[in-house]
């Protein structure tokens with residue numbers, strides 16, 4: 001609290017308060033603060049809202065993924081970027097044993113990334129940094145409104161798609177996702193993803209069911225390597241894009257059913273993703289959602305809903321998500337405008353997944369002190385904090401979003417108890433089965449005591465140990481998930 005209050009005092013009548021500034025501008029100040037250092041050390045429980053290809057720090061992409069052989073970049077000469085290779089726009093990438101056909105890069109030309117690295121040894125890393133995230137020195141000019149921000153955001157998926165959907169990179173990327181969360185003192189993940197096919201160098205591909213197997217396998221492998229009680233595993237929410245016709249959503253229903261049957265332990269449920277304002281409203285897919293529930297009666301929904309500034313249209317997705325018995329709501333940014341929906345969510349224990357930095361970068365709120373969740377916190381509404389796509393805003397793990405919640409969205413007086421409750425909520429509102437959840441909460445409490453002791457410079461408490469029954473559950477999970485392969 002001393003560290004927190006100091007930032008308030010130093011910044012009270014200046015423009016230096018990090019949550020009031022754009023994250024790209026405030027990031028370095030956040031990182032150098034004592035509050036951030038402590039939040040990083042804190043066991044934060046679960047990340048319940050993150051997307052498959054937006055999770056890993058850009059540094060890994062540049063230093064690992066783009067260093068691999070046989071990578072090609074489709075580039076176009078740009079008029080706005082002055083120095084080489086900055087004068088080239090990066091449109092997309094692909095791994096191939098020889099130069100890909102020219103017609104697969106119709107607006108530009110394929111260049112070998114290895115060659116680019118030889119001719120421009122120092123410029124290539126910053127070049128990738130520029131094209132692999134939204135980070136820019138002047139975000140307000142580059143992203144004047146929500147639609148422009150979403151255009152850039154959506155383009156990132158084209159730029160990184162061919163890089164990340166190469167099977168070996170894809171698998172390593174997922175493992176790196178888990179590793180970075182674990183390193184950031186997060187204990188559990190529910191990842192949303194599209195399960196799109198991946199490709200191999202010889203031109204063969206893995207289909208959705210094989211990709212699911214790949215995930216489950218990498219997940220079990222990672223969990224198997226962790227100390228029991230320090231990592232509670234991860235689950236997957238099948239979340240294809242919402243901007244499609246009903247026939248496509250029919251196929252999603254079939255795929256979701258097949259995935260849940262094949263991986264009952266690993267698959268947590270279903271969601272639809274993409275810019276809500278531009279995509280189709282949930283109500284138009286109501287029959288498909290009923291079909292899915294008819295086929296898999298205990299299917300859980302985790303709908304993105306109300307990620308909008310508008311009122312009277314897109315935000316009504318919140319009502320439909322609740323009527324469909326959603327387990328949590330992704331974002332729910334607009335829920336404060338709907339008292340009945342708010343009451344219903346609170347009564348049913350449907351938490352909203354708040355992603356502060358995502359909301360700011362994608363232009364829903366500028367100064368995080370104005371985030372609508374402030375009011376909900378004051379009312380003790382069920383909330384979890386998450387990171388959405390940290391990779392795209394130059395963040396990593398969950399600590400940055402915890403910082404913004406603690407410093408900018410919660411009260412000046414919200415203290416350690418607030419941070420503790422956020423972590424407890426993340427486990428409480430996870431989709432873990434009841435016995436597993438009890439174990440996770442117990443194990444997390446041990447990590448918490450250890451954290452407090454280490455901050456105070458006391459010896460680690462040794463009087464509490466994980467129950468044998470819990471260790472059995474975690475080991476069984478690894479076994480179950482391995483058996484599903």
Ligand SMILES: [Zn+2]
Pocket residue numbers: 049051304330388
């Ligand atoms: Zn999201």
